[in-house]
Amino acid sequence: MRNHIILTSGRSGSNYLTNVLNRHPRLVNYGEVLAPMIPPYKWFLKCKLCPWSVERYLNGFYHSRLVFHAGQVYSARAHRKAKKPVHHKRYRDVVSIGTKDFFLSVKNAGMTDYYVARPEISIIYLRRDNLLKRYLSGVFMRKTRIAASEQAVEVPKGRVDLEHLDRSLMIMAAEVAHEQAVMAALTRHPVMSIRYEDYFASDVSIIDYNQRVFAFLGVEPIPIKSEQKKILPQAIRDLVENYDELCAHLADGPYAKFLEDA
Template sequence: MQRHIILTNGRSGSNYLVNLLNSHPHVINYGEVLGDWMLPYKLHKRFKLGGNSVTEYLDYIYSSKVFFYSAQTYSAFSRLRNQKQPRVKHWNQIQSIGIKDFSINFQKRQLQSFFQHQSDILVINLYRENALKRVLSRFVMRRTGTIKVEQNQGNVREKMYIPIDTVLHDLAIFEQETHDQFELISKLPARNVLNIRYEDLFESEQAQNHYRDRIFEFLNVEPVSVKSSHRKILSDDLSTVVSNYEELYTALKETSFCKYLHS
């Protein structure tokens, strides 16, 4: 069974990819497993789920049938509760099994060399080049509680006031996160990494279909014409989202962050 990971950082479209992968009958992706708020990691910290080290914990997630069927059961009940059809898969169906997680979590867990020592893991490196839109997407999430939206839901309509000092601070942090993300995989062979830029992925429906096919080819599973039910939250026109957009524009136009105003 092939192992994979979606390596990313917050507000970069990873929920879209997790949903897409889980729509394939022979692929399973558990989503995030290294966050302090995630139940599996809480169990690891308290009861040593999978072993004493975080590496043993990750190996357990990739290889355990018990974890697999527990996750299947949890997912089925969650979908039923939300009045959706459950998607139940069996262990012997799965050809590629994976997780998604943030590069910042690999830093926090002292796993900077993890990928070098796990040479069989295929890395889907998903990154968002426009750090400003990442910052604004996080504002939307914190203000509205909206982490992801379905295809039939509308965009964020109410404008937000964005504190300029906070934006400047967060932009510097997000740029460093992207640097660290690429540093984690810098020594991996090119055949083990598929780089996907958020802006390219969401350029059009045709682009999404193109990357879907590339991902399935990368994971060595048959191409299937499935679609993710998730889509991006923000409008591309930031002036329709930020109530103090002129103030934001003025503050950024003379800084190194001005490039994000036009992309």
């Protein structure tokens, strides 16, 4: 059994890609497993009697058949509840099992070295270069309270708090530096880097990148798209009430480059 992880940061398309992987009949991705609000890790952190280390906890997702079958049961229940078809996968048919986590979650769990020490785990590095759009995606996600949807979502226009924007861009720039340091340490691993802006450039690019990911993970590169739709497809000018003020604020500064395709 092969293993993989999608390493990313918030609002970079990872929910979409995870859904794509799970639509392939020979892949399984459990999604986030190191975020404190995610039930498995939340329960693990609260369990005072659990004898396992975080390393053993992660090993369970990558190697345990029990976890695999439990995941299949959970997935089937979720699909039935949503009145969607159930596609049960058999362990022997699956080529690669993986997870998705944010660099920050891996760091906070003290598990960066776990991945550095395991060159057999394939790394999908999904990044979003335009930090302004990434910030706005988070702002409007909180406004709509929807992180991912299979239906088109109309995002209401709103104002951007420029002081909050400045702080957030500085934090995200530091996150990017951390991402690059981690990736520089993963020298022995199979790595596929995907830039959000290239991935979601068009319907054609989405299918092309999905097929590349499938080939990278050793499965048939069939033409699959996610069931989800992107939440923020509109132009930033049409979403931000104080767009001119935003442009003037960022002009001639280190983040002015993010306005070029905004």
